[in-house]
Amino acid sequence: MNVLLLLPIIIPLFTGILTLFSRYSLRTQRLVSLIGIGALLGSSIALVFDVHQNGIQAAQMGSWPAPYGITLVADLFGAVMVLLAGIVGMAVAVYSLVSIDRQREQFGYHPLYHFLLMGVCGAFLTGDLFNLYVWFEVMLMASFVFMALGGERGQMEGAIKYVALNLVSSAMFLSALGLLYGMAGTLNMADLAQKFSVNPPTQSPGLVTAVAMLFMVAFGIKAAVFPLFFWLPASYHTPPAAVSALFAGLLTKVGVYALIRVFTLIFLQDIGYTHSLLLVIAALTMISGVLGAAAQKEFRRVLSFLIISHIGYMIMGLGLFTPLALAGSVFYTAHHIIAKTNLFLVSGLVEQLGGTPYLRKLGGLYRAQPILALLFLIPAMSLVGIPPLSGFFAKLSLVQAGLETGQYILVAIALGVSILTLFSMLKLWTDAFWKPAPELAATKERGMNTRILLYPIAFLAAITVLIGLGAGPMFRFALQAGEQLMNPSIYIQAVLGGIP
């Protein structure tokens, strides 16, 4: 059994428990929290190397053989997602040391943080659909409390919407699981994939597609795709910046991960229908997100709508369904998680320095904080897709894959949405940084605080630049991940053993 697969789940679990025990001493809590997140990052790096060298890794919990027990699987895509969770977790943990107020820390900020990461890592590593449901619930429960922790009026309103829609999505997910079990008699993903590919359930192809649609809606709500995204802009800007950075970076991406996993492994009977539908959803998600962003007047609400728009790109790669397109999706997801988390961290600093989230009242930050302005520009321009940065290569591969498969309209939409993203980013830039400060703002002296807050922002910006500069090797890596996703037989073999 490969212990590396277990570590990204066990480390946050124990760190969370330890921080619960030390809840009366904030200093110990912070120290334990930082050590735990460091260990998580280290183990996730080791996991990526292991999977890169030895192929897909699988571990059977309690040594029950594959379709009967609980399986943990890490392919390249899953391992990279765990690594990203580690990186984002590290940056946000350091950021929240200073930015989270004492009251929230005393009411369990640190334990929640680690339980959330445990749920996220578990979802990335599990090889069983019901297990995926359980990890989703672990993650959601922690995120519900995070959303409401602090109890401000806006937070409560956001939390109600967030909780209600996510619970509806969970109910749908569970119904789909039940129907799938009734059809196939198993919920192990590799076993399902094998049953559906070797011996397609010919007696009711319509039922399989119906279940696939239920999964699409359930994961679509969590991923915030086109008609199902309304909970996101209503809630993501209400909690403190560190929390919304963690949510923006990781939580919707777990939905995207689940969509990609299920629609590359299990539901391949009717690609003409399901994946074309995904393409339409991708296009509408891109457009509606970016148009929504153009109309917003608050810093973080602009960013929230841009998340939705960029989810569209990731779904686009899945819908095109070629190795290059899936590599594009993987690359885009990785780049997006880093850049978007970073922008939310910047937004927290901007709101603190300017004293308001409203763009109209902000200003003058370029003069007051030139380094912060530069660090905002790196992830912002990366999301737009300006050449040397990571976003350019992600979009390039998606566009190339789109042209190869002849989806010209979709490619046109993707490029148009990039330009509109530039418009939104420039709006943020001119309003918050470039235009002269309104008389009242920017008088607060918070020099010491902000210095420390700049480190995690600079760390993530450096990774964005590195992904851009090392795009060649990074992209070869993403291509490998795409190849693995396109060939479910490798995955099945790794989990079930000898059976091809």
Add this chain to the structure above:
Amino acid sequence: MEIILAFVIGGLFAAGIYMLLRRSLLKLLIGLSLMSHGTNLLIFTVARLTRGGAPVIAMNKSVLEPPFADPMPQALILTAIVISFGVTAFALALAFRTYRSVGTDDLDQMQSTDA
């Protein structure tokens, strides 16, 4: 029996969705728990109903002989019930705190974060 349960599940989902669409916060939560009951029954029914067939290997036999009930879905339902119990408890507490800080349980008036 399956037919009756199918109608019960359909009814639970319909009632749940109707309650979700009401404006009151508490009715929203009732709707959610009705939906989760419907889901649990759905898993139970879809895995075929077998009466009086415990999945236990009989004395002096070495294999399980049909008819026996599949124990898997019941394990799934048990997990789902526990999860929905915890989530419902949290959601009730959240609803109470929201009522205290917003001052109403009318969902239409909770729009200050949407503009």
